[in-house]
Amino acid sequence: MTATGATQSAHPEHPGRTDGVANEFTVFTTIKQGEADALREDLATLADAANDENVHAALRQIGTLHDARHVIFDNDTRFMFASVFDGSWDTYIDDFAKTVVGARFDKVFSHSEGFPGVSDPGAKEWFLAHQAPAGVFVSAYPELTVQQIYKDQRVDEAFQEVLDTAEFRAALENPANAELVATPAFRKLLEEASA
Amino acid sequence: MSTADSGTSGSTAGVSVEIDDVQSGALRPRPVPYAGEYVFLRVDDRHAGRAVLRRLLPLTSGGLPRGGPSQDAWVAVAFTHQGLKALGVPQESLDSFPRAFREGMAARAELIGDVGESAPAHWEAPFGTGDVHIALSALSSDTGLLGRALDRVRAAYEGTPGVRMIWQQEVRQLPTGRTTFGFRDGISHPNIEGVGLPGSNPQETPIKAGEFILGYPDETGHLPPAPSPDVLGRNGTYVAVRKARTDVAAWRRYLRANTSSAEEEALLAAKMVGRWPSGAPLALSPDHDDPELAADPQRVNNFLYREHDDRGLRCPAGAHIRRTNPRDATIIGDARMHRLIRRGTTYGPPLPEGVLEDDGADRGLIGAFIGAHLERQFEFIKAEWVNDGNFIGYPGEKDPVAGHHDGTGSVTIPEKPVRRRLRNLPSFVVIRGGEYCFLPGLRALRWLAELED
Numbered sequence: 001m002t003a004t005g006a007t008q009s010a011h012p013e014h015p016g017r018t019d020g021v022a023n024e025f026t027v028f029t030t031i032k033q034g035e036a037d038a039l040r041e042d043l044a045t046l047a048d049a050a051n052d053e054n055v056h057a058a059l060r061q062i063g064t065l066h067d068a069r070h071v072i073f074d075n076d077t078r079f080m081f082a083s084v085f086d087g088s089w090d091t092y093i094d095d096f097a098k099t100v101v102g103a104r105f106d107k108v109f110s111h112s113e114g115f116p117g118v119s120d121p122g123a124k125e126w127f128l129a130h131q132a133p134a135g136v137f138v139s140a141y142p143e144l145t146v147q148q149i150y151k152d153q154r155v156d157e158a159f160q161e162v163l164d165t166a167e168f169r170a171a172l173e174n175p176a177n178a179e180l181v182a183t184p185a186f187r188k189l190l191e192e193a194s195a
Numbered sequence: 196m197s198t199a200d201s202g203t204s205g206s207t208a209g210v211s212v213e214i215d216d217v218q219s220g221a222l223r224p225r226p227v228p229y230a231g232e233y234v235f236l237r238v239d240d241r242h243a244g245r246a247v248l249r250r251l252l253p254l255t256s257g258g259l260p261r262g263g264p265s266q267d268a269w270v271a272v273a274f275t276h277q278g279l280k281a282l283g284v285p286q287e288s289l290d291s292f293p294r295a296f297r298e299g300m301a302a303r304a305e306l307i308g309d310v311g312e313s314a315p316a317h318w319e320a321p322f323g324t325g326d327v328h329i330a331l332s333a334l335s336s337d338t339g340l341l342g343r344a345l346d347r348v349r350a351a352y353e354g355t356p357g358v359r360m361i362w363q364q365e366v367r368q369l370p371t372g373r374t375t376f377g378f379r380d381g382i383s384h385p386n387i388e389g390v391g392l393p394g395s396n397p398q399e400t401p402i403k404a405g406e407f408i409l410g411y412p413d414e415t416g417h418l419p420p421a422p423s424p425d426v427l428g429r430n431g432t433y434v435a436v437r438k439a440r441t442d443v444a445a446w447r448r449y450l451r452a453n454t455s456s457a458e459e460e461a462l463l464a465a466k467m468v469g470r471w472p473s474g475a476p477l478a479l480s481p482d483h484d485d486p487e488l489a490a491d492p493q494r495v496n497n498f499l500y501r502e503h504d505d506r507g508l509r510c511p512a513g514a515h516i517r518r519t520n521p522r523d524a525t526i527i528g529d530a531r532m533h534r535l536i537r538r539g540t541t542y543g544p545p546l547p548e549g550v551l552e553d554d555g556a557d558r559g560l561i562g563a564f565i566g567a568h569l570e571r572q573f574e575f576i577k578a579e580w581v582n583d584g585n586f587i588g589y590p591g592e593k594d595p596v597a598g599h600h601d602g603t604g605s606v607t608i609p610e611k612p613v614r615r616r617l618r619n620l621p622s623f624v625v626i627r628g629g630e631y632c633f634l635p636g637l638r639a640l641r642w643l644a645e646l647e648d
């Protein structure tokens with residue numbers, strides 16, 4: 001698969017487009033003759049709602065993958081994997097090759113022609129050869145990594161809990177805290193607390 | 196000096212490394228004390244280059260030290276990709292090396308964070324020019340032994356038309372036994388399976404030999420990518436050699452400006468490094484230095500992070516030694532895939548104790564970072580662990596000591612009830628140059644020396 005008119009990045013090793021810390025990574029492969037149904041079945045297992053905990057545990061383990069989609073198209077002959085990573089998709093490929101994440105990748109791509117296996121030394125080259133860089137790639141939050149989003153969410157949850165305590169309201173009204181409450185940094189926090 | 200043919204092939208779990216064919220410069224921990232020299236040669240005539248190699252062969256050695264590292268002087272012979280080309284290694288063979296080595300360190304500068312003042316455009320010649328072909332190093336605890344080894348090295352290349360010595364750098368342990376920043380180093384050494392050399396951390400599960408030496412399975416279960424023919428790659432490894440100038444005065448001024456007592460200053464420096472000046476790790480001695488612990492080889496590196504310090508309240512996740520060797524700490528990915536042998540040696544005079552203004556002297560570190568996978572080890576560590584912090588949950592934060600800062604860097608130091616945050620960090624280290632080298636096994640060295648045509 002070659003790029004279809006998209007301008008490639010300066011790095012031949014990393015042709016995908018980036019926006020801030022986010023990198024898009026899309027590969028197109030040819031499904032092995034007669035294996036579309038088997039692939040569909042594997043994808044169904046991956047997406048099994050009953051298995052939701054494991055599915056998201058795997059994503060958490062990767063720690064740099066924002067989202068991913070697996071698409072069977074062209075009359076069951078082709079397969080697309082489209083994803084967004086913090087940094088390059090291959091940074092951690094060797095780290096995960098031996099884990100449950102690697103096993104999932106292995107299973108899904110085993111239905112594609114020529115796939116050498118995710119722990120094969122030639123795996124990177126194979127993915128590169130099947131990658132098609134996006135013509136346009138934009139992110140609504142180009143500076144936020146998955147880790148930062150997790151942290152922001154934890155902080156907000158903790159903050160909301162504090163706001164729900166009567167003690168916090170009392171502390172705000174306590175004249176002893178007036179100096180703190182008046183600081184610009186704390187005003188910013190109260191701005192977020194007010195609505 | 197000559198090959199210690201003691202027949203010691205280390206072995207565990209069925210993997211046996213041909214240790215006597217591995218150059219001494221690859222696996223041996225740096226001696227204490229030490230003195231040494233790095234010498235770069237340029238080869239303009241491949242026949243002359245091979246003749247020099249043939250004269251160097253008897254000076255090289257393999258295997259583990261006999262009678263302890265203090266009895267020895269080792270000479271290591273390594274090559275850049277340009278150097279292999281200059282020696283007339285066949286094109287097919289040259290093309291079979293991994294991309295990072297073929298391109299060389301200067302071409303990878305942006306990726307590994309050698310930008311700004313550390314960019315190749317500002318490097319000291321001949322780093323990054325393509326002129327560095329053969330990199331020689333000699334290291335010993337005994338200056339007499341070292342001197343004799345260096346005399347023999349010089350005799351091997353001097354007066355050979357077609358081969359020129361283009362750079363040399365003396366290194367020696369400072370009287371304090373510490374780095375220019377004032378910290379003991381050279382403490383940590385990986386536990387490598389099958390070489391018969393103990394690692395420094397008794398709790399480390401042995402790392403597969405193929406992470407460090409070509410020709411053996413690595414942590415992925417495969418053989419590391421190796422050049423052809425087989426004889427050239429086997430028992431070889433890669434060395435990223437770097438010259439890093441340290442701005443000790445800036446380091447001291449930053450500590451002074453951000454603390455209000457000598458005790459606070461010592462603690463802040465330890466939080467940035469991850470060890471106290473004696474080498475005692477914060478993970479084991481969080482509140483004060485402990486020279487007695489540091490002097491005990493059984494204890495000084497005997498620790499992990501997850502059980503007692505996963506949040507980094509003792510040793511910050513962003514501290515230099517924890518970033519560059521996270522052990523079992525919670526990080527993105529698998530730390531075992533990114534181990535390195537590090538051999539740091541200091542150059543230049545120490546900045547006298549208490550001096551806060553730069554005296555203009557060139558001082559710092561020649562670092563040798565050794566492993567079978569330049570991209571997955573040295574380059575990954577620079578890009579992901581030293582010059583970013585996403586892997587520990589601090590996106591954008593860099594190594595407070597070794598990171599490339601531009602005066603706007605911030606560093607989080609966990610503390611209860613509220614973390615401390617350092618702001619406006621300058622760079623304390625400037626890269627003066629570096630080269631990716633291939634350190635072949637002894638048989639491969641002979642193969643190179645005996646190339647024909």
